[in-house]
Amino acid sequence: MSAFDVMKQTNQLNWHTLLVGFECGWCKKKNLIAYAETCLMQTGNEIDSDLITIASGEEIPEDELVSIGSHFLEVQGHPMSQEAKNESIEKWRFAHLVWLLQCHVSDEEKISLLQELYAQFGFPDDMASCSIYSSNGVDPLVAAGHVVESLSRRLKLL
Incomplete structure (x- = not known):
């Protein structure tokens, strides 16, 4: 088990916790990609281009992936506040x-x-x-x- 597994088990994974965790080295790029894939499967008809980019982000540099995730949060009306x-x-x-x-x-x-x-x-x-x-x-x-x-x-x- 890892801290990431605890986050998952306690239902604390969201874009804010994932991006902070990614920037701090507590989760990996594959975790962001998997979460984006899950979100895409749950969205139904509304498909967001940022989610698609993150879900296919294996080749995207890490800093760009964080930037795309932050943009997604802003578009959703939940920017990364302090x-x-x-x-x-x-x-x-x-x-x-x-x-x-x-x-x-x-x-x-x-x-x-x-x-x-x-x-x-x-x-x-x-x-x-x-x-x-x-x-x-x-x-x-x-x-x-x-x-x-x-x-x-x-x-x-x-």
Whole structure:
């Protein structure tokens, strides 16, 4: 399982989360293409040229694919606002933490990965207890579980 799989299982995949995830390296070009194909199958008679381009985008450079996806969002009336980007990042943070807590590695390795996630997401305040340098005595993995619960409630995910 991966953070992408968690996003999929919790129905958090949409154009905002996919584009943010793609730009951050959390999902791949094939994921954008597959999502565009799914959207095309669900649209019925209204076929969007941006969706067609993305669905056939194997040879399109990555930056151009992001640009086309952003254009599609604008045309649909849902541009990538800072608020949408921040919410997408929080959803990815949730997915990464869920993945981490469920992965089948030692607690020591989980804690090491947790430190990387803490840094990757910019040292968010609600993850301070996840740090091995925290002085509050809380197990970092227990703290990560609390962050997952909090994000789940705040983002209305589970």
